[in-house]
Amino acid sequence: MTEHDVLAPYSGSAIPHVGTYRRVLPVTLERMYENALDWAHLPHIHASSFASIECVDAGAWGWRANVTDANGRGSVIELQLDKTLRRWITRNLEGSSQGSEIWTHAFAVDARRVDINVDFFVPGVPAAAREKVGQAYARAYTTLYDEDVAMMVERQRQIDRRINTGGETVVDVGSEEALTAALAGTDPVEVHYRGRSFRLATLGGKWFTYPAVCPHQLGPLGSSEMVEGIVRCPWHGYAFDVASGDCVNGHSCRLDNRPSVVVKAGRILLEP
Ligand code: FES
Ligand SMILES: [Fe+2]
CATH class of the missing domain: 3.30.530.20 (START domain)
Known part of the structure; x- marks a missing residue:
């Protein structure tokens, strides 16, 4: 042979x-x-x-x-x-x-x-x-x-997944007290805004949202732990600063199109 x-x-x-x-x-x-x-x-x-x-x-x-x-x-x-x-x-x-x-x-x-x-x-x-x-x-x-x-x-x-861009512009996701308790020492809370899934987090007393789906190639960003305000996507390692939305390890990708968080009368509201 x-x-x-x-x-x-x-x-x-x-x-x-x-x-x-x-x-x-x-x-x-x-x-x-x-x-x-x-x-x-x-x-x-x-x-x-x-x-x-x-x-x-x-x-x-x-x-x-x-x-x-x-x-x-x-x-x-x-x-x-x-x-x-x-x-x-x-x-x-x-x-x-x-x-x-x-x-x-x-x-x-x-x-x-x-x-x-x-x-x-x-x-x-x-x-x-x-x-x-x-x-x-x-x-x-x-x-x-x-x-x-x-x-x-x-x-x-x-x-x-069909992205539903309709729905309420202002969304009440719960009381500040209950959400603060839910966030104490645990992972960010899942919230929904106009058909998309986000994570709600606090950092230095300020509230933020970031998308559960990575803006790079739709990886599961929401499954990652937030460490000192940084979330790292498990697919390609892009790391994002949730406060600024910037990618902190050199990639041209940002956390855009996320609702802002407003606290009004003890309620947490998501707004455009
Ligand atoms: S899909 Fe998130 S880093 Fe590529
Ligand atoms: Fe592979």
Whole structure:
């Protein structure tokens, strides 16, 4: 048997094929492409696999980045997306897995399901050990996709959600006394304003709201703890100052379009 006998059917790669991972995910092709191009989520959503990432180049073609894994090992990874072929190839250009390639093909089963076929190509593995190496890759990919699917499904849910801009302009969310008690030493309280969900918080005696959905890519900002007036989104780590609305770690993104809080006769009111 030559090395080429074990190549996957889709591959033009000359590197030995060690295994395949296949799975149907409850998402659209659009979400899958978006996820493939989204290098920034790696150390956040996949914190058990990646410690940090520094992007060198990125575009609609894909991205190249310096990556440090959870064990502190560095590598240069490049991902190339080809939507015409419904495929992206991830290559390890430098580092401990240098030369390995991961080819992912995605097929839309229907409008909301995608069948992915992930082929692993690893150089320098003796034929007898390939199956075991392939299984290790498949296990790692199970974890990665378990983590990704939660993110993609939640993002789709937020996109599908019809934003109701109607409703009352001034909303009474409760008495100051009751809300102060509810906030004492706990997470911000959930409130709703014109069909959208916000968190109500106090800081230095002043009341604020901030959106439960992140302005970056609709991540679950409201699920994060507020620490000294800062909330950090779990998807890409954007951190926002809830008082000013500014992003405090260098991204051009703000907490806009949130109601102001007015205290009137002991009641907490949300206003435009
Ligand atoms: S969705 Fe990207 S940082 Fe919140
Ligand atoms: Fe991911």
